[in-house]
Amino acid sequence: MRNSDVARVMEEIGGLMRLRGDNTFKIRAYENAARAIRELDKPLDRLLAEGRLRAVPGIGAAIEKKIADYAATGAVPLHQKLLDEIPASALELLDVPGLGPRRARAAYAEAGIDSLDALEAAALDGRLASVSGFGPRSVEAILAALAQVRRHAGRHLGRDARPLAELLAGWLGALPDVARAEVAGDLRRRLEIVEEAVLLAAASAAEPVLAAFCGHPMVAEVLSHEDGEAEVRLGGGLPARLVVVSPAAFATALVRRTGSAGHLEELDRIAKRKRLRLDDGGLTGRGGVRVATPDETDVYAALGLALVPPELREGSGEVRAAAQGRLPALLERQDLRGLVHVHTTWSDGRASVEDTAIAARELGFEYLVVCDHSKSTSIAGGLTIDDLRRQIDEIRQVDARTDGIEILASSEVDILADGSLDYPDDVLAELDCVVASVHGQFRQSRAEATARIEAALANPWLDILGHPMGRILLARDGLDVDPEALLDAAARHGVALEVNGDPHRLDLDWRLHRAATERGIKLSIDPDAHAPQTIEPLLASGIEIARKGWVTPDQTLNALPAAKFRATLRRNRN
């Protein structure tokens, strides 16, 4: 029993109940349970066996029973019953932006619309417009939203795909015939969105390994299976490709199956100059003489290059840097000294200021910058000015009685539609530091959105622009800001830009990191955590994406020690 499978069942129960129009609090209970299960760091089997499931917040008697049923039979009766009433494909309707549970249910009940295809057909032939709650405008909006959903189809968050790929690579590596196995491809380059997982294995005979792979329990469907290569679809929909090569060719194949097209072109160019040939069979020199390359380092060395970290292999100057010995010394976890942008129970976080501070200290941070939401982000429990002042008092008290960590009072202040901040300047002045981000009103023209961000950056109290574009990967495009104008304004005003580590955001986009650091802009690598146990994983994904953006410790705001961090803030400059 995998936690993720149980979480999916709970989520589907919630979705199907939405389509049925059940009590929303009941629905939320299932969705909360799904999230709680997903965030668990222990296997459900063990908790169940030890009778400790009920201790998990969000799991009560009813859901405990359902998990026990799943453990015993591999199914949950309520889930089966709901699927008898409503086809699973109807759950797709809930993913269409602008189509909520109510109208999705109406579309299903009144017009038999039970999939994205059926929704599109009904929108085009006029049947959807006659469903209650729909008019010409909303039909048009649904068609546009459908196009967006289709654009995201077949794309997966790196965060979701990587654990599956790593699990398979570990399993492959343990097969008796397999000498080595690694995750390659876009996942190894740490791309935020991938379309498939690529796995590479070294074995003297490919066929038995491929056959075993195709029979793995996670495989739902075999898409192709030919010479040395097989492609399958996993249970969750992610395609996975396995390439099996001889052990001697493993390192060159890993180079070739990891680099982007641009990176490989540059390697090929250098190889040609050196009269070498780089392909899946290995590295060969004049007269077809094989050059031994036990490791990737040897492949790059044969080309006169330093080993290029996988996340940099995008064909954007890294090969030249490797040739000149000028690859950047990329940011690492231990470089971070300050923990910026963590929420507490004052808004939508789950831990108190004190518990968060203790957790931050245990993780080795010198300072914590507490950022709760401001009043306009009411859904997330944004603080009124009075609340904020009370929170500042509490932070001062906790700071005074807690040794070994400094606690700075900050806020994740909402940037309103016109670019003004959600608290007046005299209130911002009471804080130690100000982070500001966009949380709403995304439908602005590029001119409006750019002016909005420029106005926010011009606020003399702003220190860090949080998730600068406001994108949600595979869900929302974010604000249509002119990136050049944003970077110029941040540089002009000396505002740092956040690299938000939430795997759904990873915002600022890594493609803009070098443009930012070249302008002298500091980046703040932030977890945007809402609970202490999520700090490390969120920071890890933030650091990964910053490394992909060539970010080094000296370009990182929160790699500074506390005193220098404070001195860098705008209010403390002269």
Added chain:
DNA sequence: GCCGTTTTCGGCCCGACTGTTTTCAGTCG
């Protein structure tokens, strides 16, 4: 369905926007 030292009932994140209505429900963040 979950939760609880206001504990076995009655709460459960809430305000703004938008399009469909004809005074407001649905959706979003």
